[in-house]
Amino acid sequence: MSQSSPGGSSDHPRTGRADIAGYLLAAVVLIVGGGLLSKPTPILNWLVGPGIAVICVAVTVRIGRRRSRGQGRPDDESGAAE
Amino acid sequence: MSWAAHELESYILHKHVKTKVSYLAILLGCLLPDMLTKLPVYGISIGSFSFKPDVAWMYHRGWPGVGFTHSLMFALVPGLLVLLVFKSREWALGLVIGTAAHVLTDVFDSVGTMLFFPFTTQHYSTQMWAYAAQEGRYGDAAAYYTGLGLVWDLFWLVLVLCHFSSLRSSYFFEKVATSDPVWGWLRRRLHMPDRLLLALYRAYFIYGACRIFGWSLWNQVHEKAPYDLTWNGPDWVVKATVPGVPFSEFARSTAVGALGLFVTCWVLWLLIGRRLWLRAIPVELPADGASPEPEPDADDADEPAIPAQRPAPATDSAASGSAASQEPPSKL
Numbered sequence: 446m447s448q449s450s451p452g453g454s455s456d457h458p459r460t461g462r463a464d465i466a467g468y469l470l471a472a473v474v475l476i477v478g479g480g481l482l483s484k485p486t487p488i489l490n491w492l493v494g495p496g497i498a499v500i501c502v503a504v505t506v507r508i509g510r511r512r513s514r515g516q517g518r519p520d521d522e523s524g525a526a527e
Numbered sequence: 528m529s530w531a532a533h534e535l536e537s538y539i540l541h542k543h544v545k546t547k548v549s550y551l552a553i554l555l556g557c558l559l560p561d562m563l564t565k566l567p568v569y570g571i572s573i574g575s576f577s578f579k580p581d582v583a584w585m586y587h588r589g590w591p592g593v594g595f596t597h598s599l600m601f602a603l604v605p606g607l608l609v610l611l612v613f614k615s616r617e618w619a620l621g622l623v624i625g626t627a628a629h630v631l632t633d634v635f636d637s638v639g640t641m642l643f644f645p646f647t648t649q650h651y652s653t654q655m656w657a658y659a660a661q662e663g664r665y666g667d668a669a670a671y672y673t674g675l676g677l678v679w680d681l682f683w684l685v686l687v688l689c690h691f692s693s694l695r696s697s698y699f700f701e702k703v704a705t706s707d708p709v710w711g712w713l714r715r716r717l718h719m720p721d722r723l724l725l726a727l728y729r730a731y732f733i734y735g736a737c738r739i740f741g742w743s744l745w746n747q748v749h750e751k752a753p754y755d756l757t758w759n760g761p762d763w764v765v766k767a768t769v770p771g772v773p774f775s776e777f778a779r780s781t782a783v784g785a786l787g788l789f790v791t792c793w794v795l796w797l798l799i800g801r802r803l804w805l806r807a808i809p810v811e812l813p814a815d816g817a818s819p820e821p822e823p824d825a826d827d828a829d830e831p832a833i834p835a836q837r838p839a840p841a842t843d844s845a846a847s848g849s850a851a852s853q854e855p856p857s858k859l
Contacts, residue, residue: 457700458721467726471733479741480748484665489738491534491558495730502726 463509467502474501528565528587528658529632530671530742533557534735535683536628541703542693547809549621549707552609554731556625559605560596560633569664583661584638584767590648597633598644599788602626603795610803617706617810619803635679637759637768643784646791649777650769654759655679657766669750670764672742678756680739687732699728705812 474497479489487493537554544553568587570579580586588594595601606623609615633640639652656679659670671677692698704710704724713719719727746752755761772780 457696458725460696460725461722464722464726468729468733472737475734475737476740476744479738480744483668483741483745484749489734489741491734494734494738495727498730498733499723499726503723506722 461506461509463506464502466509467505468498470505471498471501528561528636528660528667528671529679530668530676531680531735531739532632532683533561533629534731535680535687536632537625538687538693538732539683539690540624540628542690542698544620544624546620547617547706548624549615549617549709550703550728551707551709552618552621553625553628556602556605556622556627557629559622559626560601560629564593564596565660568660569667584658584769587660588633588638588640588650588658589769590641590644594641595644597630597640599627599630599642600644600646600791602630603792607795607799607803610800610807614803614807615810616804616807619807636676637766639769643781643788646787647780647784649772649780649784652769654768657759657761657764658768659764659766661767662764665750666764668742669746669752670761670766672739672746673752673754673763674761675756675758677739677743677754680735684736684739687736694729694732696725699725703728706810708810708812711812 475488475494478486478497479494483489488497534554534557537550537557540553540557541548541550564587567578568580568583571577580592582589585594586592588597602623605626606619609622610619630640630642634642634651635653635655636658637652637654637656638658639650639654641648642651643649656674656676657670659667662670672680687693700721710724713724713727714721752761753763755763759766
């Protein structure tokens with residue numbers, strides 16, 4: 446999923462739709478979960494909170510990749526949003 | 528104490544430091560003063576053992592207590608240790624900057640920090656919002672996010688959004704990853720794909736931003752504490768404050784503290800710091816360096832954007848001279 450930066454020669458993985466979905470999912474989990482479940486859970490803890498963000502992105506990227514492969518498209522090529 | 532500001536400021540600091548510095552070190556520095564001190568402030572109990580300080584602010588920010596962790600002098604300790612053990616300039620500088628930023632950010636609550644400890648125990652505080660750690664984690668959160676602490680965190684959030692380029696993947700792979708071999712290590716040893724590394728870099732922004740709204744929502748749903756955006760508010764909480772001192776004593780303490788800090792830093796630099804700094808080798812990672820030996824990764828077919836190996840150190844800067852280039856590379 447490497448794409449050339451516009452005007453640049455470097456190949457960086459770009460933020461695709463799956464990544465954005467992951468960040469949005471993390472935001473929902475942290476805000477809603479934090480708002481409702483802060484007391485019984487350590488969801489807004491300085492280790493758990495960022496961990497949730499990373500896990501959400503990992504899960505959505507994996508799902509996005511599987512869906513792309515299932516549809517015979519290269520891995521999330523069209524998903525570059527940045 | 529500040530909450531989300533400590534995570535968010537790390538992105539701004541990395542963006543504005545004009546030399547190579549490790550983002551992870553800045554982040555760690557921003558969290559370090561509270562890492563081992565904040566939990567006991569709220570009270571901990573493990574089995575039959577329980578601990579809660581009688582005076583929360585005195586333990587957290589004062590002396591006797593662990594208030595020395597919130598001083599500018601303390602910021603030098605992790606930096607010097609990293610220079611000594613790991614010989615990494617980027618990490619040493621990052622830790623100093625991050626820790627100092629935490630100390631300065633905490634000046635804004637009603638207790639403040641002992642900036643010039645151990646030369647003076649004078650607290651420096653703008654009293655912008657109430658320090659309420661004595662109310663426990665949830666009382667503290669409610670007080671912070673119903674007072675000007677909320678505005679403070681939102682200010683930092685807006686500041687990061689104004690520097691949105693620091694969150695872009697190009698910035699991460701060209702500026703962040705190339706300043707710190709740890710990212711390459713994470714990719715090589717833990718087989719983390721580049722997009723996951725990028726997510727890890729952005730995670731504390733997501734967390735910092737979301738905790739502002741998460742705690743605010745929690746306050747609306749559970750605590751229902753009223754908003755009070757006045758200076759030194761909210762008034763509904765019993766705030767901790769340090770006793771005031773006459774201006775003459777304040778000025779004398781400040782002069783002694785600032786002079787003591789300056790002289791000590793200078794002497795430390797001459798005796799230890801300069802030698803350790805010259806012995807350390809600045810990291811030289813290519814901006815878009817493809818791995819010389821890319822490892823096959825079934826889960827991530829991408830070409831790695833982070834170099835898998837740290838190249839042999841290049842000739843050091845003019846300050847270090849040719850001797851430094853003969854030193855082994857840093858362990859980080």
